[in-house]
Amino acid sequence: MSRVLLVDDDIELCEMLNEYLCGEGFEVTVTYDGESGVEQAITNHYDVILLDVMLPKLNGFDALRAIRLKSETPVLMLTARGDDIDRIVGLEMGADDYLPKPYNPRELVARLRAILRRTHSKTSADTHISNEPLQVGEIEIHPASRGVLKNGKPLELTSTEYNLLEILIRHAGHVVSKETLSLEALGRKLTRYDRSVDMHLSKLRKKLGTGPNDQPLIKTVRGMGCQFVKE
Numbered sequence: 001m002s003r004v005l006l007v008d009d010d011i012e013l014c015e016m017l018n019e020y021l022c023g024e025g026f027e028v029t030v031t032y033d034g035e036s037g038v039e040q041a042i043t044n045h046y047d048v049i050l051l052d053v054m055l056p057k058l059n060g061f062d063a064l065r066a067i068r069l070k071s072e073t074p075v076l077m078l079t080a081r082g083d084d085i086d087r088i089v090g091l092e093m094g095a096d097d098y099l100p101k102p103y104n105p106r107e108l109v110a111r112l113r114a115i116l117r118r119t120h121s122k123t124s125a126d127t128h129i130s131n132e133p134l135q136v137g138e139i140e141i142h143p144a145s146r147g148v149l150k151n152g153k154p155l156e157l158t159s160t161e162y163n164l165l166e167i168l169i170r171h172a173g174h175v176v177s178k179e180t181l182s183l184e185a186l187g188r189k190l191t192r193y194d195r196s197v198d199m200h201l202s203k204l205r206k207k208l209g210t211g212p213n214d215q216p217l218i219k220t221v222r223g224m225g226c227q228f229v230k231e
Helices: 011-023 034-043 060-070 084-092 105-119 124-130 159-170 178-186 196-208
Strands: 002-007 026-031 048-052 075-080 097-101 134-136 139-142 147-150 153-155 218-221 225-228
Touching: 002 011, 002 034, 002 105, 011 026, 011 105, 026 034, 034 048, 034 060, 048 060, 048 105, 060 075, 060 084, 075 084, 075 105, 084 097, 084 196, 097 105, 105 159, 105 178, 134 159, 139 159, 159 178, 159 196, 159 225, 178 196, 178 225, 196 218
Parallel strands: 002 026, 002 048, 048 075, 075 097
Antiparallel strands: 134 139, 139 147, 147 153, 218 225
């Protein structure tokens, strides 16, 4: 049973979601402010965190920042509908996905399951293949532990950033479309105005830095997608 931490100050909504998610096979822990949400997130194990932006004591962004200092647990931000700034800031700070309010609980469950599919173990056949370390230039990834090294030094990536990097590394030297990246790394089809892939890639590029020739390791091929550069 997957464990979900729900951090939202709307008590009525939390009660409804708790009942709905439990009915869908999730185990839910609820907190109503940012401070207790952070404490729960860093002292207990959860498979995914649902984090509202507007929270008392500590807002969602500050809570996310504090969580990311201690934990890489996937975070789905709950944002106000139409507020693109909240979504962009959340993704820049390390959120794995976002869902605007009000939302359909069925869509929320679909998003949660997509995140869990990306982070949980694959089938034994896939695991055998994915467990083999991969290296391209200075970057080395270890799929079994989802660890990343650059010149032997570890890099701290979010779950979604790691997913994107692994896909690009496995196709190093070849262009991968953003549609493919969205499906395989975020678990959903790319829509016309969805900038999630771009935001995650921007953060990933900053963390990876540049290669020996001082060029980005991930380049954008206009109109086609992205490519991890083989040196």
